[in-house]
Amino acid sequence: METRQNKTKAPSTGRPVVVNVGVLWRFQVKPPPPRPPRLPVGVTAGWVILTLVRVIFGVVYFEDCPQQPNIPNYLLGLALIPLLMIPFVTLPCESQAAQPQGPPRGFKACLGCLMALFIFTWILAGDVWVFSVYQPSYDPTAADGLYCDKTLYTFALWNAVWETFVLWFNLAKLCKGLLCWVVMSPAPANRDFYGRV
Numbered sequence: 001m002e003t004r005q006n007k008t009k010a011p012s013t014g015r016p017v018v019v020n021v022g023v024l025w026r027f028q029v030k031p032p033p034p035r036p037p038r039l040p041v042g043v044t045a046g047w048v049i050l051t052l053v054r055v056i057f058g059v060v061y062f063e064d065c066p067q068q069p070n071i072p073n074y075l076l077g078l079a080l081i082p083l084l085m086i087p088f089v090t091l092p093c094e095s096q097a098a099q100p101q102g103p104p105r106g107f108k109a110c111l112g113c114l115m116a117l118f119i120f121t122w123i124l125a126g127d128v129w130v131f132s133v134y135q136p137s138y139d140p141t142a143a144d145g146l147y148c149d150k151t152l153y154t155f156a157l158w159n160a161v162w163e164t165f166v167l168w169f170n171l172a173k174l175c176k177g178l179l180c181w182v183v184m185s186p187a188p189a190n191r192d193f194y195g196r197v
Contacts, residue, residue: 054079062154074126130160
């Protein structure tokens with residue numbers, strides 16, 4: 001007896017794919033050459049510059065906001081986040097170049113969850129600190145001594161707006177992905193409506 005082989009195998013990577021549509025049309029699709037994933041240089045440079053500016057503002061204006069003294073700390077914390085992410089990206093666990101990369105497991109997954117939780121809480125705490133004194137007194141000679149430097153507060157306000165926008169955008173992407181996963185998951189074949197009642 002002859003064993004039946006599957007004649008419709010997926011084409012190997014890098015080879016052109018021929019698509020026949022009916023009898024008359026024949027298309028040849030060439031896949032683009034594989035490229036390693038990398039962050040564009042402009043994005044990396046912008047991220048480094050923004051981190052340095054946050055550190056500079058946090059240190060230079062550290063005592064220039066008695067109305068909400070946590071605003072410089074918020075900027076320093078935002079600058080600390082990329083520094084904390086460096087070990088997560090460069091951990092040798094499961095990232096050998098010869099092996100295909102899958103989702104992180106074990107220690108790396110726990111570290112990723114803790115980082116995400118820290119980032120989420122830090123951004124929300126910063127929003128509370130920045131927006132709780134919206135339109136502060138910018139006059140350092142105020143009678144009650146409560147003021148906030150205008151440059152510091154404006155920079156912190158726009159950082160809070162930007163980081164909150166990015167946070168909600170990523171949460172929306174997560175919800176969309178979870179919804180697609182639930183909708184596209186196959187139903188179990190042996191579902192019994194009255195089973196386990």
